[in-house]
Amino acid sequence: MLIKNAKLVGREKEMDILIRDGIFTRIEPNIDEENELEIIDAKGYIVTPTFVNPHMHLDKVYTALKGRESEVETLEESIKIMHDMKRNYTVEDVKSRAIRAIKDCVSHGTTKIRTSVDIDNIIDLIGLKGVIAAKEECNDICDIQIVAFPQEGIFNNEGTQELLWEAMEEGADLIGGMPAAEWTDEYSKKHINLVFEIAKNYDVDIDMHIDQTKDIFARSLEYTAMRSLEEGYHGRVTGGHCTSISYQNDAHAEKVMKLLKLVDFNVCTNPQVLAIMGIDREPRTRGVTRIREMVEMGINIATAQDTICDGFHIFGKGDPLDYGLLCAYISQYNTPATVKIVFDMITINAAKILRVDGSYGIKVGNKADLNIIEAPNIQEAFRLRADRKYVIKNGNIIVENISSTKFHSEI
Numbered sequence: 330m331l332i333k334n335a336k337l338v339g340r341e342k343e344m345d346i347l348i349r350d351g352i353f354t355r356i357e358p359n360i361d362e363e364n365e366l367e368i369i370d371a372k373g374y375i376v377t378p379t380f381v382n383p384h385m386h387l388d389k390v391y392t393a394l395k396g397r398e399s400e401v402e403t404l405e406e407s408i409k410i411m412h413d414m415k416r417n418y419t420v421e422d423v424k425s426r427a428i429r430a431i432k433d434c435v436s437h438g439t440t441k442i443r444t445s446v447d448i449d450n451i452i453d454l455i456g457l458k459g460v461i462a463a464k465e466e467c468n469d470i471c472d473i474q475i476v477a478f479p480q481e482g483i484f485n486n487e488g489t490q491e492l493l494w495e496a497m498e499e500g501a502d503l504i505g506g507m508p509a510a511e512w513t514d515e516y517s518k519k520h521i522n523l524v525f526e527i528a529k530n531y532d533v534d535i536d537m538h539i540d541q542t543k544d545i546f547a548r549s550l551e552y553t554a555m556r557s558l559e560e561g562y563h564g565r566v567t568g569g570h571c572t573s574i575s576y577q578n579d580a581h582a583e584k585v586m587k588l589l590k591l592v593d594f595n596v597c598t599n600p601q602v603l604a605i606m607g608i609d610r611e612p613r614t615r616g617v618t619r620i621r622e623m624v625e626m627g628i629n630i631a632t633a634q635d636t637i638c639d640g641f642h643i644f645g646k647g648d649p650l651d652y653g654l655l656c657a658y659i660s661q662y663n664t665p666a667t668v669k670i671v672f673d674m675i676t677i678n679a680a681k682i683l684r685v686d687g688s689y690g691i692k693v694g695n696k697a698d699l700n701i702i703e704a705p706n707i708q709e710a711f712r713l714r715a716d717r718k719y720v721i722k723n724g725n726i727i728v729e730n731i732s733s734t735k736f737h738s739e740i
């Protein structure tokens with residue numbers, strides 16, 4: 330395949346991209362067209378690596394399509410609603426909802442997803458089995474990493490400890506955690522210690538939901554970072570949300586962020602689910618982590634879809650330009666240079682979380698995964714949430730978008 334007239338991010342001159350056997354083989358201006366090649370004219374639009382969504386819940390997607398029975402918009406209420414929804418899961422139902430979400434994400438140019446899947450005494454391993462089946466079925470269009478996630482806690486949810494070990498045997502790729510679900514700090518630490526024990530036993534990475542509230546006393550983030558240091562888990566641990574650090578004082582937060590940097594800790598902020606932080610009085614808090622400070626300190630930070638239409642959050646369609654734009658607004662990034670930071674958060678920073686960054690990106694020798702986005706630059710891509718004209722994975726076209734708007738008026 331030969332892609333002509335591609336605008337690569339950070340390069341002035343348009344390039345041609347030659348793909349052979351699913352690999353980028355040449356990236357140069359004006360590559361000669363040969364007869365047997367399939368040719369796509371990118372027409373000067375931006376050609377980017379495919380997107381990476383490092384934090385999803387594929388077991389929960391689309392459970393709130395018919396609304397949710399809640400008048401109170403709090404985190405506790407959302408968790409209670411999800412309990413009721415979870416009781417009705419079947420493997421087939423989880424599988425079909427997960428496949429729908431994967432296809433929606435892929436249609437917007439995402440070809441790598443890390444998903445947490447609830448493991449607890451309400452759902453047992455039903456969610457996991459459904460998501461594993463969806464992962465297998467979508468193998469050609471999306472690479473999926475599955476996190477065994479104790480959403481309800483471990484020590485306050487009888488049986489979960491055993492189920493987590495079973496989940497790893499069943500095929501989960503990573504171990505997750507939710508220390509804030511435990512009743513006391515002591516048990517939160519025990520929770521984190523068990524997560525590290527399982528991770529080390531299977532030599533897998535860790536992706537936990539950490540300090541995702543406004544609790545000024547929450548200390549799981551620093552404890553997890555310290556355990557990462559002790560265990561030599563540099564770069565292998567990701568904290569989802571990490572919002573409490575925004576409510577703690579600057580001196581303390583700075584010390585914690587220095588530790589995060591020291592252990593190459595990854596942070597995934599998902600600003601669109603700030604709705605679950607509860608309703609404030611004015612002025613309303615943002616309910617996100619210290620995005621700008623972490624970027625300035627060189628901490629790897631990404632952003633993700635997190636949920637699509639479930640008990641926590643009724644919106645979302647799996648478009649990284651959509652939730653990326655929201656992240657830009659909420660971080661107050663509003664220049665062409667800072668919008669690049671957000672673009673990195675949905676591409677290379679997210680790839681670093683999945684630890685695929687070495688083989689990721691439009692470079693000779695890498696797997697040929699790319700998006701052709703109908704915009705001249707990143708800023709315009711976000712502003713318009715521009716069409717993904719083509720999504721290409723391993724050198725194969727997996728999505729082609731030929732939609733166009735026709736005006737029937739003379740004006």
Ligand SMILES: [Zn+2]
Binds near residue numbers: 385386635
């Ligand atoms: Zn989450």
